[in-house]
Amino acid sequence: MEKFTQLHTTAVPLPIEDVDTDQIIPARFLKATTREGFGDNLFRDWRYHPDGTPVRDFVLNNDHYKGELLVAGRNFGCGSSREHAAWAIQDFGFRVVISSFFADIFQANSLNNGLLPIRVSPAFLDRIFQAIEKDATAVFTIDLANQQVTIESSGESEYFEINSYKKMCLIEGYDDIDFLLSLRPQIAEYESSGAQL
Amino acid sequence: MTLFDKIWNAHIVAHAAGGQEVFYIDRHFIHEVTSPQAFDGLRQRGIPVFRPAQTIATADHNVPTKHQELPIQEPLSRFQVDTLSENCAAFGVELYGLGHQHQGIVHVIGPELGITQPGMTIVCGDSHTSTHGAFGCIAFGIGTSQVEQVLATQCILQTKPKQMRITVDGILPKGVLSKDIILYIIAKLTASGGTGYFVEYAGSAIRALSMEARMTICNMSIEMGARGGLIAPDATTFDYLQGRPYAPQGADWDAAVARWETLYSDADAQFDTEYTFDAADIEPMITFGTNPGMGIKINGHIPRLDEVDSPKNFQKSLDYMGFAAGDSLLGKSIQHVFIGSCTNSRIEDLRLVADFVKGRSIAPHVQAMIVPGSKQVEQQVIREGLDVIFRTAGFDFREPGCSACLGMNEDKIPQDAYCVSTSNRNFEGRQGPGARTILASPLIAAACAVAGKIVDVREMN
Ligand code: SF4
Numbered sequence: 001m002e003k004f005t006q007l008h009t010t011a012v013p014l015p016i017e018d019v020d021t022d023q024i025i026p027a028r029f030l031k032a033t034t035r036e037g038f039g040d041n042l043f044r045d046w047r048y049h050p051d052g053t054p055v056r057d058f059v060l061n062n063d064h065y066k067g068e069l070l071v072a073g074r075n076f077g078c079g080s081s082r083e084h085a086a087w088a089i090q091d092f093g094f095r096v097v098i099s100s101f102f103a104d105i106f107q108a109n110s111l112n113n114g115l116l117p118i119r120v121s122p123a124f125l126d127r128i129f130q131a132i133e134k135d136a137t138a139v140f141t142i143d144l145a146n147q148q149v150t151i152e153s154s155g156e157s158e159y160f161e162i163n164s165y166k167k168m169c170l171i172e173g174y175d176d177i178d179f180l181l182s183l184r185p186q187i188a189e190y191e192s193s194g195a196q197l
Numbered sequence: 198m199t200l201f202d203k204i205w206n207a208h209i210v211a212h213a214a215g216g217q218e219v220f221y222i223d224r225h226f227i228h229e230v231t232s233p234q235a236f237d238g239l240r241q242r243g244i245p246v247f248r249p250a251q252t253i254a255t256a257d258h259n260v261p262t263k264h265q266e267l268p269i270q271e272p273l274s275r276f277q278v279d280t281l282s283e284n285c286a287a288f289g290v291e292l293y294g295l296g297h298q299h300q301g302i303v304h305v306i307g308p309e310l311g312i313t314q315p316g317m318t319i320v321c322g323d324s325h326t327s328t329h330g331a332f333g334c335i336a337f338g339i340g341t342s343q344v345e346q347v348l349a350t351q352c353i354l355q356t357k358p359k360q361m362r363i364t365v366d367g368i369l370p371k372g373v374l375s376k377d378i379i380l381y382i383i384a385k386l387t388a389s390g391g392t393g394y395f396v397e398y399a400g401s402a403i404r405a406l407s408m409e410a411r412m413t414i415c416n417m418s419i420e421m422g423a424r425g426g427l428i429a430p431d432a433t434t435f436d437y438l439q440g441r442p443y444a445p446q447g448a449d450w451d452a453a454v455a456r457w458e459t460l461y462s463d464a465d466a467q468f469d470t471e472y473t474f475d476a477a478d479i480e481p482m483i484t485f486g487t488n489p490g491m492g493i494k495i496n497g498h499i500p501r502l503d504e505v506d507s508p509k510n511f512q513k514s515l516d517y518m519g520f521a522a523g524d525s526l527l528g529k530s531i532q533h534v535f536i537g538s539c540t541n542s543r544i545e546d547l548r549l550v551a552d553f554v555k556g557r558s559i560a561p562h563v564q565a566m567i568v569p570g571s572k573q574v575e576q577q578v579i580r581e582g583l584d585v586i587f588r589t590a591g592f593d594f595r596e597p598g599c600s601a602c603l604g605m606n607e608d609k610i611p612q613d614a615y616c617v618s619t620s621n622r623n624f625e626g627r628q629g630p631g632a633r634t635i636l637a638s639p640l641i642a643a644a645c646a647v648a649g650k651i652v653d654v655r656e657m658n
Contacts (some may be wrong), residue, residue, distance in 0.1 A: 017510045018388055018488050022624040027603040031259060031273035033233035033280050045626045050612065073510070075389040078422060078488070079624060080603075081324040082231065083340035104358075104392060104424055105324060109340035163356065165215030176342070179236070180350040183211060183219060184247065185353055190210040190221060 001114040003173035007095060008065050008152075010067035012059055013132045019072055020079035021106065025088040027080075039091030054086075062175040064136040068095040069126050075099075077106025084112045096142050098149065100125045111166050112176065118142065118149060124158040127151060145171060154156075198498050199466040200429050201360055201395050203459070204335045208318045212635035213354055220355040223317040225252040225347045225443075226303045227282040229259055230605070231322030235345035236284040250353045253312060256281055256294050257302045258323075262568050262595035265295050274606065292475040301571020301597045304539035306414060309573055311441025315457040320347060320613070324540050325621065327418040330427035331411035332434055333460045335395070337425040357618035358424055359393050359469040360460070364400035367476035372655045374549075374617065375410035376541060378402070379417040380482035386492035389421030394470065397462060398428050402476035408437040409545045416540045420489035429461040438621070456497035477541065481525055481654060484623050484636040486514040491623070495653045499524045503517045511606045517625055518633050519613070526635070526651045533616035534565035534646040536592075536626070536639055538602035541619035542570030544577050546591065546639045551583040553643045559591040560649025566593040566608065568600040592646070604629040617645040 019113045029041040054061045069088065076099040077085060086109040089097065095115065110117045115126050120128070131151045132140045139152040144167065150157035169175065180187075198206075205484070210219040225234075229390075232254070246252065259274045268601055269275035278295065285292035293299040301305055304325050307313040315333035320326060333635065343353045351400040363382060394419050397544075403411065405562035411428050418426030435454055438444045445453045480494040491497065491514065499515070501523045515522060536550055547569065559565050567587055569575040573599055578584050587594045601608040602620040609629030610616040619642050623634035637645070646656035 016513070020622075020624045022622070022627050024605075026626055027605040027631070030230050030605065033277055034236050034237070041476035045630050050630055051398050075422070078388060078392075079324070079622065081322060081326075081340055083234075083322075083342060086340070101389060102393070103389070103422060105338055105340060109342065112340060112342035116286060140371070149476075163215040163217070165217055165354075167216070174356050177242075177346050177349055179213070180219065180346050180352055180354070181242075181244070181354070184350055186286070187210055187219070187221070187247075187350055190227055191351075195207055 001175055002172045004095065004114060004116055004144055004170040006144065007068060008139055009069045010137055011069040011071050011128070011132055011140055012065045013129055014059060014070060014072040015129055016157055017073035018075045018078055021077060021082050021085040022079055024077070024085040025082065030082060030084050033180040035087050036091065038088035039093070042092045068093060069140055069142070070094045070097045071125070071132065072097060072099045076102050080101040081105045081109070083109040083113070086113050086115050090115045098125065099130060111170070114170060114173070116142070116144065116170060118160045120149060120158050120160060125185040126188070127156055152176070199360055199462040199468065200333060200427060200460055201396055203336065204316055204318065205357060207316070209515050210287070210352055212534070213343070216608050217354045217356050219352050221270050221318060221352055222320050222347050223251065224307070224319045226301050226307055226313055226319070226321035226326070227252060227254045227344060228323065229256050229277045231341050232284065232344055233277065233280050234341050236288065236349055236605070237641040238345040239288070239348055244349055245288060246348045251351060252290045252348065252649070253307070254281060254285050254290050254292040254302050255300055255306055258599045258603065260295055261606055262598045262600045262608055265596045266645050271607070286641060298572050301573065302539045302599055304416065305543060305570030305574065308332065308408070309441070310343070311438050311444035311572060312439065314453070315434060315460050320353070324419045325416050325614065327423070327425040328412050328416040328539055330415040330418065330425050331408060333427055333430035333457070333639045335425065335427065338419065359396045361391065361394040361396045361423070361470040361472070362468040363396055365402040365473070365476050366400040366473065367397070367402055368404055369476045369479060372481055372640065373479050374638040374640055375406050377479055377482045379414045380484065380489070380636065381479045383417065384392070384422045384482065384492035385474070386421045386490070386537045388420060388488040389422040391418065391421035394423045396423045396426040398426055403428060404431065408433060409543045409547060411598045412543070413540055417489065420621055423577065430442070430457050481641050483641060483651065485518060485520055485526055486511070487517055487623055489621065489623060489636060493640060495651070496527060497525070504550050527653060528650045529615070531615040531617050531645055531650060533610050533614055534563060534642050535601040535610070535616055535618040535620065536566070537568030537600050538620035539570065540621045542568060542574065542640045544574050547574065547578055547583055548581070550639050550643045551586045553640060554590040554592070554647065555586050557590055557647045559646040563646050563649050564593070565646040566595055567593065568595045568608070569597050571597050603627060604632070610634070617642045617651070
C-alpha cells in the first residue's frame with residue numbers, strides 16, 4: 001500500500017447526497033478479475049450518455065476541476081460492499097474523499113487501499129464547497145499526522161477523527177493482512193480453545 | 198449482555214491497536230465477483246487458504262439465468278466464473294458452481310444447506326450477508342481486501358459497532374409481509390439511520406415470522422446503513438435447521454440446540470438506541486425514489502418538497518423516477534416485474550406468488566420474470582407444479598442467480614422503464630442503465646404484474 005502523509009491539492013466537488021456504490025461503479029463493469037482500470041468507468045452513468053459521449057455538465061468532464069481530492073455530500077459510498085468502488089476512485093487519481101458521513105463498508109474498503117476517507121462536520125463541508133465554488137483552483141491541505149484539513153484560501157481548518165491503528169497503517173503503508181498473518185499461531189490456539197459458540 | 202455481545206465476545210482472538218479486535222470468522226462465503234483479486238493476493242504472497250473447509254463458494258452474481266447447462270456466452274462473465282472454479286480447485290475450496298444441485302444466490306444456499314447456524318460469525322464479499330443474521334449470527338458484508346484476510350487467516354480486524362434494537366409488536370394486518378415490515382422500518386429510519394450500528398430485531402411480530410420471512414428482514418438491514426441485523430434463535434430456527442445437510446446430527450444436534458438456547462439478549466441488556474413499532478400500523482409498502490428509505494404505504498402519497506430534509510436531492514431522485522412530489526403511485530403504469538433476489542426468491546415467496554396468480558394472467562404489456570434463489574428452490578417449484586402456474590399466467594420462469602437484482606448479466610430493465618421488483622435496491626441504474634426500480638413485496642409485485650399498473654393487492658380479491 002502506498003504511504004500517505006500530507007497532501008496539497010485542488011478538489012473536485014460532487015455535492016450530491018447518498019452517492020451509492022452502484023453510481024460509483026455500476027455492476028456491469030465488475031467483470032474484471034484484477035484491481036486495475038476501474039477508473040475509466042468511475043461514475044459511468046453520470047459521466048457518459050448511453051451512446052458513450054460525455055455528459056458535458058458532469059464535474060469529472062469539466063476541465064476546471066482537477067485534483068486528488070473528491071468532496072461529496074453526506075452518506076457517501078452507501079450500498080454494496082464492492083471494493084471496486086474504492087479501486088475506481090483511486091484508479092481515477094483521487095487519494096482523499098471528504099464527506100460529512102460515510103457508509104461503513106466503503107470507509108473500511110477505502111482505508112484498506114490507502115484511499116483516505118475524511119469525515120468533516122456538515123458546516124465545514126459547506127465551507128469547502130463554497131471555497132471551490134468561489135475558486136475552482138482553491139487548494140486544500142490534508143495533514144494526516146495532525147489529522148487536519150485546511151482550506152488554504154481562508155486558512156480555516158478542521159480536525160478529523162481516524163482510528164489510530166488505521167492512521168499508522170496509512171503512514172507506514174502497512175496492510176491489515178501483514179499483521180493478521182503474524183498472528184496465525186495465536187489464531188490456531190484460539191481455534192483449539194473451544195471458545196466458539 | 199445482548200445477543201450480539203455474546204457472539205462477539207466469543208469470537209475475539211486478540212485485542213489490537215486502536216480498539217480493534219482480531220475477530221474470528223466461522224463461515225466464509227465467496228462468489229465470482231468479489232473473490233478473484235483476493236485469491237491473486239494469496240498467490241502473490243505464496244500462501245495457502247488457512248482453513249479451506251470454512252469457505253464455501255458459489256457462482257451467482259454474473260451467471261445467465263437461461264440455459265445454464267451451456268457454456269456462458271458472454272466472454273468476460275465466462276472468464277470470471279471460470280476463474281472462480283480454477284481458484285477453488287487450486288486452493289481446495291468447496292464450490293457449488295453452475296449446474297450443481299446446491300448452486301444459487303449465496304445468501305439463499307447458506308441457510309438452505311444448514312451452513313448458517315446460530316452463534317456463528319459469517320462474512321462474505323457482499324453487503325447482503327446480513328441475511329444470515331436471521332439465524333442469530335453476526336453476519337455482515339466485507340470488501341475484497343478482507344476476503345483475502347479471511348482466506349489467509351480466518352480473521353479480520355473489527356471495531357465493535359453500536360447496537361440498536363428494533364422491536365415490532367402485535368399482529369400484522371392481512372396482505373402485509375415481512376418485506377413490508379422492513380421497508381416500513383427503513384422508511385422510518387432513512388437509508389443512513391442505521392450506519393454504525395448492528396441491529397437486533399425483536400418483538401412478537403418478528404417471533405411469529407417463519408425463517409424465510411426473517412431472512413427478508415435481516416437481508417435489508419444494510420439498506421438503512423447497518424452492518425447487519427440479527428434475530429435470536431428459537432424453536433422456529435431449530436425446526437428449520439434440523440436435518441439440513443450441514444446441520445449437526447444425533448447427539449451433536451442436541452448439544453448444539455442446548456448451546457443455541459442460550460443465545461438471546463438478557464433482560465437487562467443495554468442498547469445504544471431502541472425503536473418500537475406497532476405491527477398494526479404497517480401496510481403494504483412501495484418505494485418511489487432512488488434509495489430504499491424512500492418508501493411509502495402503497496395507498497399513500499410521495500412527500501411534498503417542504504416535508505423533506507434535502508429538497509434538491511429529493512427532486513433529483515424524483516426526476517430520475519419520473520414522479521412528482523405529492524403524487525400517489527396507485528394506477529401508474531409499469532412495464533416490468535422482477536420476482537427474485539436474496540430478499541425474496543425462496544420457496545415461500547414463490548408459493549405466495551403462485552397462489553395469487555393461479556387463474557390470472559399478467560397484463561399484456563408487462564414482462565415479468567421469476568428467478569428462483571437456488572437450484573433447490575427451482576426444483577421444489579417444479580415438484581409442486583408452480584412453474585406451470587407461472588408460465589400459464591405469462592411469467593418467464595428462469596434459472597437461479599442474482600439476475601435483474603443488479604443487472605450484471607443480460608437480465609436488465611431497459612432505460613426509463615418501470616420495474617416493480619422484490620429485490621432490495623432501487624438505486625439509479627441498479628437494474629440496468631436508466632431503469633426505474635420500485636421495491637415491493639412479492640405479493641404486490643405479482644398483483645402489479647397482473648394489473649399492469651401499481652395496485653393495492655388488498656383491493657384485488
Ligand atoms: S440477489 Fe442482489 S442483493 Fe442479493 S446477493 Fe445477488 S446481487 Fe446482491
